[in-house]
Amino acid sequence: xxxxxxxxxxxxxxxxxxxxxxxxxxxxxxxxxxxxxxxxxxxxxxxxxxxxxxxxxxxxxxxxxxxxxxxxxxxxxxxxxxxxxxxxxxxxxxxxxxxxxxxxxxxxxxxxxxxxxxxxxxxxxxxxxxxxxxxxxxxxxxxxxxxxxxxxxxxxxxxxxxxxxxxxxxxxxxxxxxxxxxxxxxxxxxxxxxxxxxxxxxxxxxxxxxxxxxxxxxxxxxxxxxxxxxxxxxxxxxxxxxxxxxxxxxxxxxxxxxxxxxxxxxxxxxxxxxxxxxxxxxxxxxxxxxxxxxxxxxxxxxxxxxxxxxxxxxxxxxxxxxxxxxxxxxxxxxxxxx
Numbered sequence: 001x002x003x004x005x006x007x008x009x010x011x012x013x014x015x016x017x018x019x020x021x022x023x024x025x026x027x028x029x030x031x032x033x034x035x036x037x038x039x040x041x042x043x044x045x046x047x048x049x050x051x052x053x054x055x056x057x058x059x060x061x062x063x064x065x066x067x068x069x070x071x072x073x074x075x076x077x078x079x080x081x082x083x084x085x086x087x088x089x090x091x092x093x094x095x096x097x098x099x100x101x102x103x104x105x106x107x108x109x110x111x112x113x114x115x116x117x118x119x120x121x122x123x124x125x126x127x128x129x130x131x132x133x134x135x136x137x138x139x140x141x142x143x144x145x146x147x148x149x150x151x152x153x154x155x156x157x158x159x160x161x162x163x164x165x166x167x168x169x170x171x172x173x174x175x176x177x178x179x180x181x182x183x184x185x186x187x188x189x190x191x192x193x194x195x196x197x198x199x200x201x202x203x204x205x206x207x208x209x210x211x212x213x214x215x216x217x218x219x220x221x222x223x224x225x226x227x228x229x230x231x232x233x234x235x236x237x238x239x240x241x242x243x244x245x246x247x248x249x250x251x252x253x254x255x256x257x258x259x260x261x262x263x264x265x266x267x268x269x270x271x272x273x274x275x276x277x278x279x280x281x282x283x284x285x286x287x288x289x290x291x292x293x294x295x296x297x298x299x300x301x302x303x304x305x306x307x308x309x310x311x312x313x314x315x316x317x318x319x320x321x322x323x324x325x326x327x328x329x330x331x332x333x334x335x336x337x338x
Contacts, residue, residue, distance in 0.1 A: 010037050010045075012073035013053070019069075020061040027057050047109030047129055054137035064170035067137030068179055071144035082219065092154060093200040096123060099146075102219045108232065110142065111239050116197050120161075123193040126239050128232075130284050136167045139191050144179055147193065153204045160195035164188040166288050187292055230266035231277060238281045242305040249274045278305070283319065290316075293328050300324075 010033070017024035028035055031053035037043045058066035082102050090098070093114070100112045111126040125143055127135065143163065150158050162183040163176075169186040170176075176184045237255055241247035252274070253263040267273055282304050289300045301312035316324045 010050070010053075012075070013057075013070055014038065016066070016069045016073055017057060017061075020057075020063045020066065022057055022061050027053060027060075031056065047107065048131050051109075051127075051129075051131045051135065051138040054141060055131065055134055058137045064136075064172070065140070065175040067139070067141035068144050068175050071141045071148065072179060074145060074148075082215070090204060091200060092150070092158070092202040092204070095150070095153065095204060096200075098216075105219065111236055112146075113240055114200070116200075119197050121195050121197040121200055122190070123195070125191045128236055128239055134167070136165075139165060139167065143191060143193065147180060154202055157202050158199075160193045160199070162194045164190055164192055164194060166191050166292075187294075189289075189295070229270060230263065231270050231272050234263065234267065234274065235277050235281060238278055239285075242278075242281065242285070243303045245302070245305065247278070247305050279319075282315070286316065290324055290328060291331055297324060 010028070013028075014024040017027055025035055028037075031049045033045055033049050033053060034043075037045055054067050054070065058064065063069070082099070082105075096112070096114050100114070103110055103112055109127055109129045111128055113124050113126075115122045115124060123146070125139070125146070127138065131138075143165075147160075147163065160182055162185055163180050165184070165186050166188055167186060173184065233256060234252055237252045238247055241251065249260050249263065253260045256263060258266075264274065267277070286300070286304060289295065289303050290297070297312070298309045301309045304312060306312040306315065313324060316327070320327060322330075
């Protein structure tokens with residue numbers, strides 16, 4: 001089953017593609033996206049198709065900041081009811097929690113969560129699906145959108161410490177510096193935004209509290225009617241819980257409000273098991289975590305939920321046919337030497 005975007009809203013893609021010398025309609029067709037999405041932004045589109053569209057367009061045009069350009073051109077008020085909820089005079093923490101809660105209704109491919117450590121808060125972004133090759137454009141597109149949204153709601157009071165990306169830095173940082181206005185760091189442990197924990201108590205403006213309450217009620221109803229499958233729900237929780245060391249089947253089932261056997265039964269109905277989902281998430285994440293040669297492999301093992309480095313090493317060798325050390329050397333070698 002495809003993971004879908006409820007609001008792809010690719011209208012501004014056309015303008016950006018033309019600016020860099022691309023035929024936007026050809027790019028859409030090659031990504032398997034119907035041009036009808038340009039006139040009806042509520043059409044549900046496979047997330048992987050949109051990711052591939054951004055990555056392929058950037059590569060063909062040889063424009064490293066393509067995802068940022070599309071995010072900059074996006075009309076932020078197209079979020080509909082969620083936009084209303086973000087303007088109900090809530091704190092930044094409330095806004096982020098609302099975004100995380102209702103995000104699935106707009107984009108089934110994303111997970112957004114807040115972590116607090118002392119006086120630091122981290123807003124983490126994770127893709128629940130991936131496409132082969134680079135994810136640079138898709139990642140920068142999403143984080144730039146979140147950044148712009150929060151900047152629009154909270155104004156000059158919103159100034160995080162820095163923006164983090166797991167991929168390497170581009171040749172030019174001009175667009176990043178202009179759009180974010182804060183330090184942007186690359187080859188980091190996560191994709192997201194770093195801010196002071198005290199900033200979570202920032203209060204946004206109140207536009208129409210009654211309208212915001214109605215919007216929240218509407219979104220809650222839609223959420224209750226959501227056709228999200230059990231594998232999708234489990235996968236999202238596994239993404240969030242793996243690095244915590246508390247990603248056992250019992251913990252995941254408890255967070256879903258059911259017992260383990262019931263979760264197993266629902267998963268079996270889709271031809272999946274809990275362990276197969278965990279394994280799939282690990283495969284999706286391992287390249288991101290292990291590619292950075294400066295990261296100790298013991299840390300990678302923890303982030304993927306393994307009890308020891310030896311257990312991680314055995315899993316990696318079985319899954320990829322070589323040791324993780326050999327894989328790292330191959331990734332760091334020049335393209336011509338592979």
